[in-house]
Amino acid sequence: MWLVKHLERTRQRNLCQDCFPPTYNIFDRFIKMYHKALSMMLERLILEKRLDSNECISLLTWIREYKGTDLMNHSDLQIDVEFLGFLLSPRVEQELLDTYLTTTKSNMAEWMAKLAETDVKDWHSEALPEKDLQGFYNTSLPVFLFKMIDQNLQVAAKAGEGIKLQMLDICLESIQGFQREYRNAIRKYKSKHFEDRSQPARFVEYMVAIVNNCKFCMDFTDQLKDRLVPEIGKAVFGEDRERSFKDVVACFEQLGQESAGYLLEEVFLDLEPYLSQIMTPAWVPSSDAIDTIIVTIEDYYSDFLHLIGKRIAFKDYEVRRDAAKKITEESKKIEKLFRKLATATLEPEKKCSVLPTLAELIMETPLEGRQDTSAENSSGFFSQIIVPPSLLDKLETVMKKK
Numbered sequence: 001m002w003l004v005k006h007l008e009r010t011r012q013r014n015l016c017q018d019c020f021p022p023t024y025n026i027f028d029r030f031i032k033m034y035h036k037a038l039s040m041m042l043e044r045l046i047l048e049k050r051l052d053s054n055e056c057i058s059l060l061t062w063i064r065e066y067k068g069t070d071l072m073n074h075s076d077l078q079i080d081v082e083f084l085g086f087l088l089s090p091r092v093e094q095e096l097l098d099t100y101l102t103t104t105k106s107n108m109a110e111w112m113a114k115l116a117e118t119d120v121k122d123w124h125s126e127a128l129p130e131k132d133l134q135g136f137y138n139t140s141l142p143v144f145l146f147k148m149i150d151q152n153l154q155v156a157a158k159a160g161e162g163i164k165l166q167m168l169d170i171c172l173e174s175i176q177g178f179q180r181e182y183r184n185a186i187r188k189y190k191s192k193h194f195e196d197r198s199q200p201a202r203f204v205e206y207m208v209a210i211v212n213n214c215k216f217c218m219d220f221t222d223q224l225k226d227r228l229v230p231e232i233g234k235a236v237f238g239e240d241r242e243r244s245f246k247d248v249v250a251c252f253e254q255l256g257q258e259s260a261g262y263l264l265e266e267v268f269l270d271l272e273p274y275l276s277q278i279m280t281p282a283w284v285p286s287s288d289a290i291d292t293i294i295v296t297i298e299d300y301y302s303d304f305l306h307l308i309g310k311r312i313a314f315k316d317y318e319v320r321r322d323a324a325k326k327i328t329e330e331s332k333k334i335e336k337l338f339r340k341l342a343t344a345t346l347e348p349e350k351k352c353s354v355l356p357t358l359a360e361l362i363m364e365t366p367l368e369g370r371q372d373t374s375a376e377n378s379s380g381f382f383s384q385i386i387v388p389p390s391l392l393d394k395l396e397t398v399m400k401k402k
Contacts, residue, residue: 035087039088042059042087051099057159064158067081072084101167104152105170109174112145112174115178116181120185123210125202126202136307139206142217143216146217149224150224152171153171169241172245175221176247205303207266211256211259211263212306214253214259218253221252324363331352334355338352
């Protein structure tokens with residue numbers, strides 16, 4: 001508020017100038033004195049007080065705007081801002097920036113640790129995890145994690161693109177630190193469960209949610225990169241940040257695969273006693289073993305329906321063509337294997353004939369006006385491809401022979 005009052009007084013330049021001889025150049029002298037006093041006050045504030053990250057970024061943003069048209073370069077003031085010089089010395093401004101980046105990095109690590117802690121508490125709940133619109137289990141972690149990152153980037157951008165880039169580097173480093181903590185939390189959760197498999201009660205459901213969370217985080221990371229590259233420019237974004245984004249995605253993928261492995265381990269621990277009975281004397285007179293195996297698999301299947309499955313998106317014709325070519329090549333290898341191992345009555349060429357037809361389906365060019373699939377809206381590649389009826393009939397005929 002004090003600055004508004006000061007600028008309003010400065011705007012009354014005619015009243016001031018009329019009171020002094022023109023040779024005094026009183027208005028310019030006043031502006032220089034004001035600028036110097038403001039500079040001294042700000043430098044003392046920065047060097048003597050412990051500023052938090054919000055105060056630092058407010059100052060950095062304001063300093064950037066100080067010589068802009070909303071402040072000192074306003075048309076009503078008619079000030080030549082070029083003769084004013086720096087508001088802060090380069091050393092003090094760098095210290096302000098370092099304080100902002102350091103405190104934000106520390107705050108981000110603390111926020112992410114609390115986020116992970118909250119997620120771990122959810123894992124021990126007796127209530128089912130949240131579901132998205134498609135029925136996939138999840139927790140709030142992916143949304144809050146990337147919302148926090150996005151907010152910090154938006155705030156930093158107000159102080160300039162250079163500060164935004166430095167904040168992006170801190171965000172990437174913080175995510176990688178979070179991933180290490182999240183992995184340790186998941187492993188500890190799994191280990192505690194396998195010590196007493198009755199606890200926690202919703203282990204399977206929340207492990208499904210963890211797997212899905214990792215997939216959501218992969219998608220959010222890709223979306224963030226796809227948004228930032230055009231904003232910043234590919235050359236400025238650089239190969240190092242490209243690699244960092246790939247590393248973040250790869251780590252979330254690895255975490256998801258590791259967590260999915262714990263789900264399989266859980267299933268086989270339940271099945272092992274009954275699988276071991278198969279082909280033993282006790283197995284012959286009773287169907288208890290296979291009946292229990294079937295019921296157990298059906299039970300787990302109902303939980304695994306809430307898992308996000310792997311999806312493939314064909315962005316253009318070249319990608320579809322390459323995928324179709326690979327399917328055709330590998331179908332020949334599979335047919336060759338079965339020809340080698342199977343009896344004459346198996347007719348492996350009929351069993352494998354569906355694969356070339358599938359390849360032909362994938363390679364079909366979409367109808368005019370239809371866009372190819374994208375990673376953002378793909379719900380499985382079959383739902384995204386326009387297939388001529390003749391090809392569908394061919395595929396149906398092949399499937400009926402199976």
